[in-house]
Amino acid sequence: MSGLPTRLVIIVLVAFPGLAFQIHTETQAHAARRQLMRDEGPRMPLLSRSGQQRIVEGADQVSSVIANASAVRATVPLLANLPKERTRYTYAAPAARQDDHLSEPT
Numbered sequence: 583m584s585g586l587p588t589r590l591v592i593i594v595l596v597a598f599p600g601l602a603f604q605i606h607t608e609t610q611a612h613a614a615r616r617q618l619m620r621d622e623g624p625r626m627p628l629l630s631r632s633g634q635q636r637i638v639e640g641a642d643q644v645s646s647v648i649a650n651a652s653a654v655r656a657t658v659p660l661l662a663n664l665p666k667e668r669t670r671y672t673y674a675a676p677a678a679r680q681d682d683h684l685s686e687p688t
Contacts, residue, residue: 649658
C-alpha cells in the first residue's frame, strides 16, 4: 500500500490524537470560563459601585477642602456656602504658604 491514499490515512491517524486533545482542552477551558463568569459576575456590579463611591467621596473631599480656602470663598460665590452645607472636611484644609495663591491676603 503506497501512494497518496495511504499517506492521507497515516496523516489523519497521526493528527487525530492531537486534534482530539486540543478539542478536549478548549472545551474544558470554555467550561472553566463560563463557571468563572457565573461565580464572579454578580460581584462585578458591587465592585464597580464601590469604586464609583470612592471616586465620589474623593471629589467631595477635594471640593470641600478647596471651598474652605478663604481666597476661593471670596472669589467663587458658588462655593461660598459649601463649607456650611458640608462640614465633614472643614478642618482638612492644608495650611497655605504666604506666597501661595490660595493663601489669605495680608
